[in-house]
Amino acid sequence: GAVVSQHPSRVICKSGTSVKIECRSLDFQATTMFWYRQFPKQSLMLMATSNEGSKATYEQGVEKDKFLINHASLTLSTLTVTSAHPEDSSFYICSARDTAGGTEAFFGQGTRLTVV
Amino acid sequence: KQEVTQIPAALSVPEGENLVLNCSFTDSAIYNLQWFRQDPGKGLTSLLLIQSSQREQTSGRLNASLDKSSGRSTLYIAASQPGDSATYLCAVPKSSGDKLTFGTGTRLAVRP
Numbered sequence: 671g672a673v674v675s676q677h678p679s680r681v682i683c684k685s686g687t688s689v690k691i692e693c694r695s696l697d698f699q700a701t702t703m704f705w706y707r708q709f710p711k712q713s714l715m716l717m718a719t720s721n722e723g724s725k726a727t728y729e730q731g732v733e734k735d736k737f738l739i740n741h742a743s744l745t746l747s748t749l750t751v752t753s754a755h756p757e758d759s760s761f762y763i764c765s766a767r768d769t770a771g772g773t774e775a776f777f778g779q780g781t782r783l784t785v786v
Numbered sequence: 787k788q789e790v791t792q793i794p795a796a797l798s799v800p801e802g803e804n805l806v807l808n809c810s811f812t813d814s815a816i817y818n819l820q821w822f823r824q825d826p827g828k829g830l831t832s833l834l835l836i837q838s839s840q841r842e843q844t845s846g847r848l849n850a851s852l853d854k855s856s857g858r859s860t861l862y863i864a865a866s867q868p869g870d871s872a873t874y875l876c877a878v879p880k881s882s883g884d885k886l887t888f889g890t891g892t893r894l895a896v897r898p
Contacts, residue, residue: 676829704885713875713888714830763829765886773818773837773882777830 672698676778690750691781693764699744700766708761720747754785788813790889798895807861807892809876816878819859824873866896
């Protein structure tokens with residue numbers, strides 16, 4: 671199947687700093703990528719839909735100024751958690767589908783963010 | 787609003803058993819249904835994808851069925867192994883390229 675690479679896999683940052691997470695589709699192009707968040711022992715909740723060349727679409731309750739999304743190319747989307755706080759500690763996962771066709775969603779390895 | 791529920795929430799079985807995981811969704815207007823596996827602290831691995839027009843899909847010891855009209859899907863795992871221990875998630879999009887709505891997950895433990 672197609673490969674989605676997410677980096678870093680783990681990050682620890684101090685409260686008040688910003689963290690950038692990258693999501694890359696390695697062998698396909700993705701016009702749209704999705705960013706999910708997962709709390710311990712819970713399922714994935716969609717945060718936002720990242721659209722190449724345009725603004726991201728955020729789900730209700732997700733602060734767009736806190737979770738900055740940039741999708742500057744067909745293979746890369748980034749999520750920046752700005753002014754991180756301990757409550758932002760979570761597992762963040764990105765997903766992408768092949769723009770050329772195919773309905774299967776492929777996921778990155780996830781990023782474990784810990785804010786201290 | 788689509789809601790996806792999985793039963794049971796947790797399951798512990800001895801090695802070798804056949805087992806069934808259940809997934810139900812409230813809105814039958816789905817494009818497809820996908821089953822994933824998630825190991826602790828890891829991302830998701832796609833197991834099976836069933837198009838809305840299909841009834842089932844098989845891959846090795848896994849078989850997934852879909853009854854769209856009743857809003858149900860099952861994942862059948864044959865001859866379970868300790869390596870099957872993980873959380874299993876089902877997810878549905880409303881249309882092609884749409885976001886996925888995930889189920890609550892089933893945590894499976896297969897005892898040697």
